Amino acid sequence: MGEFDLISRLTARAGARADIALGIGDDAALLQVPPGEQLVACCDTLNEGVHFLAGTDAGDISWKSLAVNLSDLAAMGARPAWTLLSLSLPRADRELVDGFIEGFHALASQAEAALVGGDTTSGPLSICVTALGLVPPGRALRRDGAQVGDLVCVSGTLGDAAAALNRARAGAPVDSAAARALQSRMRRPTPRLALGLALRGVAHAAIDVSDGLLADLGHIARASAVGLRLEAAALPASEALRALFPAEDCLRFQAIGGDDYELAFTLPPQRLELLRALGADLGVEISVIGQVVAGDGVRLEAPDGAAIDFGCTGWEHFTGSPP
Amino acid sequence: MGEFDLISRLTARAGARADIALGIGDDAALLQVPPGEQLVACCDTLNEGVHFLAGTDAGDISWKSLAVNLSDLAAMGARPAWTLLSLSLPRADRELVDGFIEGFHALASQAEAALVGGDTTSGPLSICVTALGLVPPGRALRRDGAQVGDLVCVSGTLGDAAAALNRARAGAPVDSAAARALQSRMRRPTPRLALGLALRGVAHAAIDVSDGLLADLGHIARASAVGLRLEAAALPASEALRALFPAEDCLRFQAIGGDDYELAFTLPPQRLELLRALGADLGVEISVIGQVVAGDGVRLEAPDGAAIDFGCTGWEHFTGSPP
Numbered sequence A, B: 001m002g003e004f005d006l007i008s009r010l011t012a013r014a015g016a017r018a019d020i021a022l023g024i025g026d027d028a029a030l031l032q033v034p035p036g037e038q039l040v041a042c043c044d045t046l047n048e049g050v051h052f053l054a055g056t057d058a059g060d061i062s063w064k065s066l067a068v069n070l071s072d073l074a075a076m077g078a079r080p081a082w083t084l085l086s087l088s089l090p091r092a093d094r095e096l097v098d099g100f101i102e103g104f105h106a107l108a109s110q111a112e113a114a115l116v117g118g119d120t121t122s123g124p125l126s127i128c129v130t131a132l133g134l135v136p137p138g139r140a141l142r143r144d145g146a147q148v149g150d151l152v153c154v155s156g157t158l159g160d161a162a163a164a165l166n167r168a169r170a171g172a173p174v175d176s177a178a179a180r181a182l183q184s185r186m187r188r189p190t191p192r193l194a195l196g197l198a199l200r201g202v203a204h205a206a207i208d209v210s211d212g213l214l215a216d217l218g219h220i221a222r223a224s225a226v227g228l229r230l231e232a233a234a235l236p237a238s239e240a241l242r243a244l245f246p247a248e249d250c251l252r253f254q255a256i257g258g259d260d261y262e263l264a265f266t267l268p269p270q271r272l273e274l275l276r277a278l279g280a281d282l283g284v285e286i287s288v289i290g291q292v293v294a295g296d297g298v299r300l301e302a303p304d305g306a307a308i309d310f311g312c313t314g315w316e317h318f319t320g321s322p323p
Helices: A003-012 A058-075 A094-111 A160-169 A177-187 A193-198 A213-224 A239-244 A247-257 A269-282 B003-012 B058-075 B094-111 B160-169 B177-187 B193-198 B213-224 B239-244 B247-257 B269-282
Strands: A020-022 A029-031 A038-047 A079-089 A114-122 A126-135 A151-155 A205-208 A227-231 A263-267 A286-293 A298-301 B020-022 B029-031 B038-047 B079-089 B114-122 B126-135 B151-155 B205-208 B227-231 B263-267 B286-293 B297-301
Touching: A003 A094, A003 A114, A029 A079, A029 A114, A038 A058, A038 B079, A038 B126, A058 A079, A058 A094, A058 A126, A058 A177, A058 A193, A058 A205, A079 A094, A079 A193, A079 B038, A079 B126, A094 A114, A126 B038, A126 B079, A126 B126, A151 A269, A160 A177, A160 A239, A160 A247, A177 A239, A193 A269, A205 A213, A213 A227, A213 A247, A213 A263, A213 A298, A239 A247, A263 A269, A269 A286, B003 B094, B003 B114, B029 B079, B029 B114, B038 B058, B058 B079, B058 B094, B058 B126, B058 B177, B058 B193, B058 B205, B079 B094, B079 B193, B094 B114, B151 B269, B160 B177, B160 B239, B160 B247, B177 B239, B193 B269, B205 B213, B213 B227, B213 B247, B213 B263, B213 B297, B239 B247, B263 B269, B269 B286
Parallel strands: A038 B114, A079 A114, A114 B038, A227 A298, B079 B114, B227 B297
Antiparallel strands: A020 A029, A029 B038, A038 A126, A038 B029, A079 A126, A151 A263, A151 A286, A205 A263, A227 A286, B020 B029, B038 B126, B079 B126, B151 B263, B151 B286, B205 B263, B227 B286
16 A cells, blocks of 8 residues: 555545635645634644554554544634644555544544644654644633632543553453453543533633643643642542552552543632533533642642652653653 | 753744734644635654654754645745644754754744644654645635646756755765755755745646655646646756766656655746746746646656656655655
8 A cells, every 4th residue: 555545545534524625635725714713723643652552453543643632622622623644654554544544533523623634654653633623712721710719620530541551561451341441541532522612611721631630730730820739539530440459559540640631620619510510411520629729839638638749740751750 | 851841942932923822831722813814734744764864963854844844835825824843752852952943943933934832752753743824715826726738837946855865875975065055955945935925826736846746746737637748858957966966867856856845836828927027036946847738647758759757756655666
């Protein structure tokens, strides 16, 4: 299979939108941003051996490469519109390519995000996705809006993907419903797009949990010039996580494991009822995990009020200490 | 140097534009597309060992990673606005990072393209750039507008970068002005942005020469459902190329070498005077290299009218045959 065959197979599943004046097949795509909308743009790469283990299913890789970008759009309260895909493959064999296209398309079609361009090249396995979305001016969820007195909340459960990675590295078998549940969270995370849209005008600040809860909430604290106080006992955990790991490991995965792609956000306490209703409507579990205080930094507290310190707050490339 | 130090160094040279509502530092950028403009989007990756040789200067790599994308915008007749950069580095040492930032910034500031986002990650050396530009609806240069009777033109000279790569692979020293001229064309190509803007409403179809002149013009032929007849003797060559290679090698580099980032385009003969004036204004050499005919494909003819066949038309990944 050559480069142009690969491109034509990608193009066949690119998806359609009325706002695409010219899609794949020219030097660049021509896109119509609707009047009254701002463009929201982000770009993230996944590399083999860094972001996913060698031997990971091609469909899972491509799903995740799109999911991590859609998660960034969700964290801005943006609606996805278009994507560009830059795909480096060591070889273009049909099975790999078709698996890759399946995973990407499965999530893209759910999210109504059309593929409008990119490139394919030979090289070490690596996927760079650019996601472009739309949000009305002034309605985006940002990191710098948290206010003292806000509640700190998070969607879903935390730590599942980090726990799955821990098991995979240790060679633990995926031989139970709980192990499969964790693995699925690592391989095909769900970007919280509907929740992001629902949080427009409700949340004061938001971020997605990718590097680790403490690291990511640290960005909100810095950008908003506030402190965050979190209760360790309030961090949501899945039944699968609790079934497979002792409490101490669970907390570590939840607090600094990252790779969750849940939304962490702050909002005034008087909107909690509204939030509960939104969560129920969307079928998304919402947990209140702490509050915004005067000061700086993120403090994770045990039930006795003692600060819990893991020595790092999450993943950082180059100096990074994955849990 | 850690990831966040690297990001802050990139951010310091990101460039400013009034249409950036929110730049680097949140989950995604917020951008204001002006009313009456379409968004133009493209994305290309450069991998070490595939698109550039190991040991290439970091500033040259980053310049080129941006240049190849701006060249795509130029080929659409678009004005650059914003870029996203996804950078994979095996290690984040300061010298490498600062060199990288210098090259990227040097071209970005010339092109008035601000860096608004992206990511940095550990991995094999690889750079993915997304370029976003603007063009009024209906004014973009496309591949599908060539008409029978049009002249085929190309800017600048062809084959220099391919010749430089050929010399580098052979271990030839860069020990003369001619050798340095070729190397410079390979390392820091010039995207033809001003020419692209000037060709709005003048050219019927355009593409940038990246894979190889014959391959790239083949895209125009297919998209426009026409044939192209090119005169080998009319392909423009630099003095440096002619000084260092015999005519037969020159022609091969010019026709299928690629990596030129010149614009190839078609226009009706009655606009040739106008084109000459535009080229003179911009200081860009323009060569008429052939014509658009009924039929299909691209035929390169020797002075005696015989077809010249190199066995391939340019670079193709996975099955590719670089000249």
